[in-house]
Amino acid sequence: MISIGELSKRTGVKIPTIRYYEQMGLLDVPERSEGNQRRYSRDGLRRLSFIRHSRDLGFSIEDIKELLELSQHPERPCRDAHGIASRHLSDIRERIAKLKRLQSELQRISNCEADSVAECAVIETLADHALCETEH
Amino acid sequence: MISIGELSKRTGVKIPTIRYYEQMGLLDVPERSEGNQRRYSRDGLRRLSFIRHSRDLGFSIEDIKELLELSQHPERPCRDAHGIASRHLSDIRERIAKLKRLQSELQRISNCEADSVAECAVIETLADHALCETEH
DNA sequence: TCTAATCCCTCTAGTAGCTATAGCTATAAG
DNA sequence: CTTATAGCTATAGCTACTAGAGGGATTAGA
Known part of the structure; x- marks a missing residue:
């Protein structure tokens, strides 16, 4: 003990x-x-x-x-265990897919050479949905 | 209004x-x-x-x-905005990397052809860390 | 055997980002 | 004027822990 x-x-x-x-x-x-x-x-x-x-x-x-x-x-039967595992697996796959979309969008807007916030692509994108390439 | x-x-x-x-x-x-x-x-x-x-x-x-x-x-200066964005970006990259490790481990143990829980790889792996290939 | 250091106990509250409920009042359409 | 819809506050719940307060238990050394 x-x-x-x-x-x-x-x-x-x-x-x-x-x-x-x-x-x-x-x-x-x-x-x-x-x-x-x-x-x-x-x-x-x-x-x-x-x-x-x-x-x-x-x-x-x-x-x-x-x-x-x-x-x-x-x-x-181990069907049940596999069911739980595969449910979890598809959940993980979805989360990966979502994070990858975020990643590429963030990378895209981070390519900004501006000096000031006034023309910064990051801020602009957040302020104006129309500048966004993909739906998220 | x-x-x-x-x-x-x-x-x-x-x-x-x-x-x-x-x-x-x-x-x-x-x-x-x-x-x-x-x-x-x-x-x-x-x-x-x-x-x-x-x-x-x-x-x-x-x-x-x-x-x-x-x-x-x-x-x-928009340096600050970029700082926040890139911090967030590396956080997302880390999360993707971690989820991918989980994904491959889960896929590996889900390849199990057993009929009953007694020999199921999913349950066995969870019960016994030695069966695990990678550290997580 | 005594004492000090370490360990353990319960209970409560805090974390992030909402969402849901109860019990009430305000507004708008017919 | 009535009724349907919309809005109000305050509180609690969700996940999976983590931290802290204010105590008691155990153990190793003198």
Whole structure:
């Protein structure tokens, strides 16, 4: 049984974040020491590693709840897990596409050789939608 | 002088959002009708369009405050505006890079032909960091 | 065994950029 | 003049944490 500080060190998840995950129902309520401090088992460590790893991949708390639930039922078809993953993947693809559009628009307006704000393409573009090449 | 609803229609910014921008100090406190309703001038419309357009490009509220300030001083060098834009641009580039890493990792683990969760690569990867090819 | 250093506890509030709701009043069209 | 629509304020909620206050618990060394 390890303390929350030890768990934090081993997983790289900050202590308040661990308590937050507990509150959100991602982590089981742990046992307590006589003095009311949290004590975690090997299983708690495994579960938090799973969560950490999922968050690193950008899954939401809600998605992780489902993934954790699935991981506890090895006999279930993995279609569900793939569904969650591919939903997340298309979300990421959309975000990339959107950011790329912003990127090219910003690059375009940053090509401005003016000296003063009066003729600056950045300010002009923001002020006047008609100067914009693409819809965003 | 137009109402907040009319302003909303013309700019595509929702009414609560307009009030929020006012609270955040992006929009000047507008005049009021006898019955205490907001009334906007042509200038208010221009300013909100500027804000809308900046938000569309992903600038933060704080950045927009600075850009608005700059846009009111046409004689100032536009170096400052470019500074804000290029800071934002590199932020976007970083976000794209990070999302691309997530994308390829997710694509990799989604190539799993298993039937059940027991051998599913998605779940396995999340459970065991050692299966991961890249750091994220 | 005592004490000091470190660790942990709960509770509350703050972050960004809105959005939604409740309970009320103002305005405009017929 | 009535009614439908529009607007008002104030407060709370969303995501995924993070920070701080004001306390108690644990542990290592003297």
